[in-house]
Amino acid sequence: MAVATLNDLFIHGLSDIYSAEKQLTKALPKLARAATNSELSAAFKTHLEETQGQVERIDQVVETSGIKLKRLKCVAMEGLVEEGQEQIEEIEKGPILDAALIAAAQKVEHYEIAAYGTLATLAKKLGYTEGMNLLLETLEEEKATDEKLTMLAKQELSQEEVGK
Template identity: 50%
Template structure:
């Protein structure tokens, strides 16, 4: 049996976020189609493009680590995305849909931020400076997306839902 250490934990977590990003990549177009606010639709479309780059960066990290890119089923992201699907179904056509979609998207962003923050720290500990830099770049983009979503919630989506 392989030794369970920080390096193996790093690799497992890398596979987890790789799986998650690929699932998110598939979910974002559906969220964009469901969004009613043009700004929210645009934010989802922009983040889809960013997520493609995130997947490419993860593939680079696998290469740095000397491993083949491979996902590992992530029950956490499955559950978060399932909640987003429920919001799309249950609130379709209502003024509360966009507020719900923002909430679901922020749950995804917060999951990603925790993973990227942890992977960055571990990459530094393990001496993978190039990988740490890639994680830092993605982490910054995830935080910016979260800030954009918060702004959209405050400026429009929550007000729309409340006014109805």
């Protein structure tokens, strides 16, 4: 897709994050099953529900903005998901894997925070006010998930069983 205008950039970015969210809906159940910490597993399950809502919100942005998404694959999310899967395969189930899963999930959240922040700014610049508000709503959810993961990381890493 040739990107020549801000609107093209917005469509490309929205298409990219749509792909990212779709990939995440497949990855989150695997993370939830791999986690041994019940709070972490529950956080992944909760975020799956939020992610499904975020996909629906992107559909609303598309509808209210009168644009059409492009079919593309978010290679950044593909790499982040693959990294998490490698950790599941390589690290024994337990507190160390839980810590690795938190780190992997936070990388995803930071990617999403950057993407939604940029998209909300572009939507504002392009006059897509309703779309901007929807994107800002998702941005706040992503930030809240990142905070929850930070709290879980602090709990997980403070447990004696993690060792050194």
